[in-house]
Amino acid sequence: MRSGRIVADRVWKRFRADRRRTLLRDELERLRTQWNGEHRGWTWALRDVSFTAEPGDSIGIVGRNGSGKTTLLRLLAGVMYPYAGRVQLAGKLGTLINMSAGLHPDLTGQENIYIQGSLIGLKRKEIARRFDEIVGFAELEDAIRRQVKFYSTGMQLRLGFATAAFLDPDILLVDEVLAAGDAAFQQKCLERTRDKVMAGTTFIFVSHDLQSVEGMCREGMWLRDGVIAAAGPVRDAVAKYRDWVESYEAHYREKLRRVGEARIVKLDVTGPNGNGCRTEEPVEIRAIVESPEGREGTLFVGVSEGPSRPIFVLHHELSLHNGHIEARCRIPHLPLPRGRFYVWVGIFGKNGQDLLPWQPATEFDVSGPDLHPTPQGIVRLSPIQMTTAWDVGSR
């Protein structure tokens, strides 16, 4: 049985607010200001963070940049110490932080594997037994005797993940890294991680890729300004985070409204009979476009979960003329689950020039069933909802 346990008990961590040079004369200057009774600034990176993880738990940590995710991971890895509170880990630790694969750039891949193994307390023989597996997984057969500093980013990532995940850790800490690998390797990593978690490894995953977090972890934790703003089942925690990001970014999206030759006068999304939108029911998107003069172009309408990368895009040729024209698009069966979605629009000329730059136009809510869940370790690309009719029986 695995023994990977994590206890973080009311952890606080702070950094100097003045990200300063560390020179003697700066230090003297600081002493002087302190002498004069001025307070030297600290910012809190983590405040009162508590959680526990038991063998087989998988926790995904989400949050904006600078919300303390990596700091928390570093504290867990034992690289940093908290200012207050307690961090306790039991079990062998595998870490992959900052996609810095391998421990030391001057050492070869092979040396790094052995050293990392010996540092987590494995005997040479035990490492040797796993060595081929690691090298095979990382696809580094030709490069393993080369210094890590000569590796490409992808090679470093592969070595780092393979070493962290194959040295049989009880706890696996992974930070933001998988996004850097190619799709095939990502899938391999996800599968490997899932196997490990099934076998009882405790898994902590930090990422901005919410879909990966939802796919990989059973529990989620949202860090906001160093505080746990939500924790619980991964979909709930991530959904709360997503909602917050959306409301937070609403005003930012306003700023994204850029001007082009054409202008969107009105854009709305309506369900059947002018009511709200429902999953699998018809929807109509209506756009009124104003143009100063006659132009040929294509209208693109994208629906996204917030960011400019859409879930799907619709398009239609458009002959603009001076004045308003109206474009209506009917979608007979809306393939979206319950949630809030955003409509982005853009109009582009024949040669690709912006008549109306790609920009958010409006948002709409969909009511209906929750998205079908995915098995753990499987990351979905887009939240497309299908209505299904199942027929299961013995024959």
Added chain:
Amino acid sequence: MSVIESIPDSPPPELRFRRRISVLESVRDLWQAREFIFALFERSLRARYKQAFLGFAWAIIPPLIFMVVLSVFVQHAVTIPTGGVPYPLFSYVALVPWNFFSSAVAAGGTSIVTSLDVMNKMYVPREVFPISTIMSNGVDALISVVGLGILFVVYAFVPKPTTVWVPLLFVIQIIFTLGIVFILSALVVYLRDLRYAMSLIIQVGLFATPILYGMDQVPPHLRLIYCLVNPLAPVIDGYRRVVIFGLNPEWSLLLPAAAMSVTYLVLGFRIFKRLETGFSDIA
């Protein structure tokens, strides 16, 4: 929202994290990291001797050049009593250990700063970096002993039997070096400009240690204080006494200096461990 607002501005004082520093645990940690120490050690040796043009010669050249300079210029300007021993031999025997000390301090002092990146990836005991640096500089010192052998041949000199004391002197030197390097390497993280002060300290040390001259040049009533302030003095002079003059070490000076060296090591280790807690916060 309410979750966040209910959290106080700073943690209650009783929650403050105090790191318990246990020597035993640190040593156990270091033992577990031995493979890493050796890999770093091997890597720096290989880098130095494989890629550098003159290879192993680089270990011998610095003390050799110094010896020549001293023999040609200093010895002609002021006559330094050597007890009848040729000056090149007299100075080289002290230059080899001095060179070990100065290069270990120079490289070891910056060993943490240059490895901060590595330390942020995964937990390794931080002492690993200064220690492996000292080890690879130690190898340099051993190689430069070859130069001493050549001098023995040139001057048809046979090392005296009291040379058996050399390992003891070496151990004291290592203890002192470790202490100094622990202190410096940790301080340099916080005070980067200390790096420049370091080479100054080393230069002063060259003259504040009996390298160009013998201990007999120091007035007798000041010798004990001299050796307490600079525990390396009786060690370096000791090498000369045991190898060249066939005398036992001057115990009345060496033992206090050894005690001082141990004090430095204990102090250095404590300072290092205390400051180490914040290394990652600065990187």
